[in-house]
Amino acid sequence: MGISEETRRLLTQASTATLTTQLFKRGLRNTYMQNVHRITPDAPVLVGEAYTLRMIPAREDLDHPDMFRDRTHAQRRAIEECPAGDVLVIDCRKNTSAGTLGDILIARLQARGVAGVVSDGAMRDTPQIAPMSIPVFAGGAAAPASFGAHHPVDTNLPVACGDVAVYPGDVLVGDGEGVVVIPRHLADEVARDAAAQEHLEVWILSEVKAGKSIFGTYPPDDDARARYEASRPQNR
């Protein structure tokens, strides 16, 4: 059973910066993927549960173009089996010397309703991927096909991506800053508290822009917090 519509809605509005703070408060320090960036600048915020694909180094006798004829090939299977609404997360061991996926496979994922793609390897055909509306995050761009560097080995096992642990079902959120991984059982509470934090920070930012010192305002002291509470519509 997937995340609720309310949680999905809240996460779409939260920044990855806010989400990492909420996770930090729960003792989770390593939740932001290193060196994984959005390569589809106009795509919406990424929110969805992780469906994983794992790559190990290619071996010349196993990895060549013909292997794609094999319908049990893990990469091809992942493209057709990743559930609509989920995020395909690919563990490439941070090796960006070859493209994990290209424009045709990304187009197929989009056609199937997959919520987005996250890889700590590179993508290929990136000039063609850039204008797509499906959010794609990657460690870089590289023209060579995946089989020169990667062998897809299995799907939906726990993996590493961008130095963060990703368990199948974990909730990924990706924006212009990057990707954060939220353990599945924390998604609802993190979404709720992130929304509250963002609401407060919008108010703090308006105060700061109006000339207030950060002392007493950020973080807010009792007086500032009272003014914030008074400013909220439901409190009027």
Place this chain on the structure above:
Amino acid sequence: MGISEETRRLLTQASTATLTTQLFKRGLRNTYMQNVHRITPDAPVLVGEAYTLRMIPAREDLDHPDMFRDRTHAQRRAIEECPAGDVLVIDCRKNTSAGTLGDILIARLQARGVAGVVSDGAMRDTPQIAPMSIPVFAGGAAAPASFGAHHPVDTNLPVACGDVAVYPGDVLVGDGEGVVVIPRHLADEVARDAAAQEHLEVWILSEVKAGKSIFGTYPPDDDARARYEASRPQNR
């Protein structure tokens, strides 16, 4: 004798992704330059034969601004001698701490009809270079002049650039994804087969966007290939 107009035309239309696949099929795995990116986003696709310039580390007693008065200085010579239509390829040992060339030298190359510039070092004056119409690819941007890090030592010898071997006369193609090096003797056949591959992939992409599974379509099975052949104008 340079590459034919037909080969040049075909290569201009091929993506670097497709070209690496064609080279891979011929046993060449290491043809895509690592960490070399286009810094002139509006420039056309780069196609041309390699004319090389090699840099070694600077030595303080040899490398200083006055050396540019020496007309036998390899960098200055390369600027004036790189043939029109060729690509100036600079081996900077992937050291991006100083700019290899700046806007004046790039402008001179453009005025001389050089097809483009590729360096695995940095460029300087990059804000001025960015809008130019000559394609320039580099490993980064750096304000310091070349003599702080590099000594130009000779021209048109085989070099390394972006971890790829470049022999004088090899054909370079560069697009929004990066740069691929095609051994000179393979340029014609790779250009031809890349065009065929791209034509097929355009058809596959249209099928996938229309909802087809990748199984049977990408790569195409006999049935899909028959439909593809039937769709080609010359076959109607």
Place this chain on the structure above:
Amino acid sequence: MGISEETRRLLTQASTATLTTQLFKRGLRNTYMQNVHRITPDAPVLVGEAYTLRMIPAREDLDHPDMFRDRTHAQRRAIEECPAGDVLVIDCRKNTSAGTLGDILIARLQARGVAGVVSDGAMRDTPQIAPMSIPVFAGGAAAPASFGAHHPVDTNLPVACGDVAVYPGDVLVGDGEGVVVIPRHLADEVARDAAAQEHLEVWILSEVKAGKSIFGTYPPDDDARARYEASRPQNR
């Protein structure tokens, strides 16, 4: 006492490329920050004197969100104490795994009239910072808050930033290429000579665009220099 208006004006018009050349001529080779880039593309050129903040690695018992309530906390103090017109320079040991500052603190610096921010760590809330008009330079983007990686320890001591020494009061100039550090006592003469160099190079560029060879033109020989001098308004 700050730099003069004339020096400030000249530095605003000089490129970082030209400034590094002027510093090189004075024996200073290491003045350009490595891997520090502008993340506010529409902001003006950065010019100002350095006010420094130093970070060491975080320690779990000292670094957590509550510490921001402490008004003696060096990061918070820096935000409120960095003089208007100065540049806040932050030494993050080139660690970009966490954001040094976010949009609220940057907004406060802007409200206080600070000239800009330079960090060799990452910034967070970068999508919100990007459109700001205060120039911000950083080593990257990262969603996690600073306390996960950094402990702010003191202000206005000499620091390292992007592998360059920065002494309080040194003059920083930042443009689309990066950031250069000018020792305070050299600022006036470097500004003056950079302006002269740029004026000459504009003329050289026009010559080169008109088809002149770089031999004799760049660097200019006696004849070229005479033509340049003749072209200058004050010499007519």
Place this chain on the structure above:
Amino acid sequence: MGISEETRRLLTQASTATLTTQLFKRGLRNTYMQNVHRITPDAPVLVGEAYTLRMIPAREDLDHPDMFRDRTHAQRRAIEECPAGDVLVIDCRKNTSAGTLGDILIARLQARGVAGVVSDGAMRDTPQIAPMSIPVFAGGAAAPASFGAHHPVDTNLPVACGDVAVYPGDVLVGDGEGVVVIPRHLADEVARDAAAQEHLEVWILSEVKAGKSIFGTYPPDDDARARYEASRPQNR
């Protein structure tokens, strides 16, 4: 069914340098682990089939000392289940900031008759491990326990180790130079041909030490090869 005694014997006498050449001749270029070195200088050559353990990044709520009480914990299971005569190969994503195993677990592996340990992460208690007679190869030494960086997730799946693919049952050979991975189905023929190559190279080395030029000797021309064949006992 394991490798034959004859293959094991031949591999114990072959150097990893020779084995990589034999694999290269069969089209396998990426068989030598990068940055994995022997930390037990007096231990014998490592030969055995791979039993794998896979690590992903630790997550603070899952990875702490108490988890070792769980007998289904993959790391603890690997220690007790790796078959005698096999090699425990650990995929640590080349992260050497924490120790994968320490002296007690290594001692247990030795007591159980395991042939050796290979990790692309670090080991801890390395001063205590150094004099052991079980061959241990690792990416470095680090005092912190594994749970600070690693979560053991499963055993005997294909993994990456030192940038090489390792499939369960592949044959590993490790000597003072490092570790080579031989695909299981090639072990017999590679062992046999490596022995022949080494025998020839011993003869070549004796020729070279006696003053012969490498031209004609290395590689041997027809004449040299005839002399070599004549020198072999079975040919006399």
Place this chain on the structure above:
Amino acid sequence: MGISEETRRLLTQASTATLTTQLFKRGLRNTYMQNVHRITPDAPVLVGEAYTLRMIPAREDLDHPDMFRDRTHAQRRAIEECPAGDVLVIDCRKNTSAGTLGDILIARLQARGVAGVVSDGAMRDTPQIAPMSIPVFAGGAAAPASFGAHHPVDTNLPVACGDVAVYPGDVLVGDGEGVVVIPRHLADEVARDAAAQEHLEVWILSEVKAGKSIFGTYPPDDDARARYEASRPQNR
């Protein structure tokens, strides 16, 4: 007031592996210096309180051999002022391109009774330092003198060393595996608990060597712990 003789004695007998575990249990995860190794193999275990020296990048006009005539020069001052029994900890920003100290300065520290030296930069004259009896830990060896890369700026401020925060007075312990930093206020309890942990682990190791499974033994279950307690002299 320094650490007690008892704490010093216990720390000398504890391994850095055990100490990091004790610190981890107290929530401190980042206490082991990365890439800092012992370069005096025969020296005793390092134990002492930190006296710090901070380096920033060199600037050509400030850093040259003559500066050593200045008795206020921070590096020279540190050599003469670091208290006997303390450890000189040098923050070199992990830059190992130049030697921080050489054999003469190390000899002076030894003559003054300093307990040891730890730098995340390189040392020079390492062949001469290797046989010394004062424990020296560094990030590498490099022949060039410090002033080519480093400017010593101040002493006894909090610093970074090997990616770990070091506050003056923190207790450093270094053995054949590396260096761990213990916050001053935790030194006594960590020393005591580390001794207890080591005593238990010696017993566990003897059990494991005698053939016991790690299940129930490591970590010990109630039965194993009872046997351990019974084995302790004071319990007989």
Place this chain on the structure above:
Amino acid sequence: MGISEETRRLLTQASTATLTTQLFKRGLRNTYMQNVHRITPDAPVLVGEAYTLRMIPAREDLDHPDMFRDRTHAQRRAIEECPAGDVLVIDCRKNTSAGTLGDILIARLQARGVAGVVSDGAMRDTPQIAPMSIPVFAGGAAAPASFGAHHPVDTNLPVACGDVAVYPGDVLVGDGEGVVVIPRHLADEVARDAAAQEHLEVWILSEVKAGKSIFGTYPPDDDARARYEASRPQNR
């Protein structure tokens, strides 16, 4: 014409640390090879003039074992042509994934009287090379043969090695700390002044061991220098 016997003798007695200081005094800052270490611990100090070999990345159709039958192959030629007494310096672009040379080629160089080998790539057969009496310096150890990563392209051109420029004829000195490159025209004076510096430093070290402060001693003030001069045999 080679360096004089006197210069060779003096350089054999000078440490690389002292030599870099003498070169620094002459304005040469970048003379010490980064990450190039001695892999023959018992070999004598390396002194000799550079004979260079340059490698570029391998290309699969050009680089395979059979190419060694070609007597014009640059690597094989270098082995047979490097003059006795010279040092073979190999530019491998700091790529250590394959072995540049193995034990047979090193043995041939030794038989031919070559003074030593320096590579910023790896060596293979390092366990067999370690006990040799010819000094060998390399960036690491790697079992794969050179043709998997390197193509030898020419000899005795200026090259980069360990980030230092090496011109044919430059004088290399290598000891337990590493390798320094002395421009040919400076070899005599650097050798002479290094000897004087070392003689003084031996005296300073004896003073420091006897309890003297470094203030006034290192560097020596007028009084100390007078005592030093008085201590010299020729002055008695």
